[in-house]
Amino acid sequence: MPATLDSERAAVVVVDMQNGFCKPDGALYAPGSEAVVEPIVDLVERAREAGVRVVYTRDVHPPGQFDGNHYYDEFERWGEHVVEGSWEAELVDELDVRDEDLVVEKHTYNAFHGTELDGWLTARGIDDLAICGTLANVCVLHTAGAAGLRDYRPVLVEDAIGCIEEDHREYALDHADWLFGEVETSADVTFA
Numbered sequence: 001m002p003a004t005l006d007s008e009r010a011a012v013v014v015v016d017m018q019n020g021f022c023k024p025d026g027a028l029y030a031p032g033s034e035a036v037v038e039p040i041v042d043l044v045e046r047a048r049e050a051g052v053r054v055v056y057t058r059d060v061h062p063p064g065q066f067d068g069n070h071y072y073d074e075f076e077r078w079g080e081h082v083v084e085g086s087w088e089a090e091l092v093d094e095l096d097v098r099d100e101d102l103v104v105e106k107h108t109y110n111a112f113h114g115t116e117l118d119g120w121l122t123a124r125g126i127d128d129l130a131i132c133g134t135l136a137n138v139c140v141l142h143t144a145g146a147a148g149l150r151d152y153r154p155v156l157v158e159d160a161i162g163c164i165e166e167d168h169r170e171y172a173l174d175h176a177d178w179l180f181g182e183v184e185t186s187a188d189v190t191f192a
Contacts (some may be wrong), residue, residue: 002188003155005128011053015133015140020088027081033134033162037094040132040160043186050191055102057111060089109142128153134162136169148180155182
């Protein structure tokens with residue numbers, strides 16, 4: 001069933017489309033992430049034409065972020081990646097980031113954790129989110145789940161969500177659809 005989002009109450013959330021994940025020289029490059037750059041560019045363009053706000057997230061880690069942590073250490077799990085101030089941490093050049101867009105720097109998988117995202121959306125009366133980006137079963141899933149738990153309507157745009165392996169993407173989308181959100185193709189997401 002197509003998802004129609006009210007342009008005045010919606011935002012497109014583009015998760016972590018950064019050089020470190022989307023470009024072959026990135027430490028955590030995944031071809032599936034690079035493959036969704038163009039569908040995301042197209043989705044954002046359609047959203048802008050309808051007056052929908054755009055949010056970009058950036059996964060950024062200060063060099064010593066995990067030093068002394070008890071348990072949570074992404075560098076131990078994934079290796080050093082998207083370090084603050086590096087080329088890897090920058091959004092890919094193909095994205096048309098504008099002054100009116102919100103760019104959220106996050107330090108965990110969840111773009112709501114310790115950021116201004118919730119307050120920014122609430123202040124603008126936004127309650128529907130078209131979510132795209134990468135990785136499906138990591139930052140996209142945790143951000144979409146956090147949105148659903150905060151009473152936003154998360155619509156995951158399946159052909160604009162990157163992954164390492166296709167079964168990871170299928171799991172994440174099935175889980176989101178079952179538990180807290182909706183899954184649609186970009187062709188079935190409209191802004192009115």
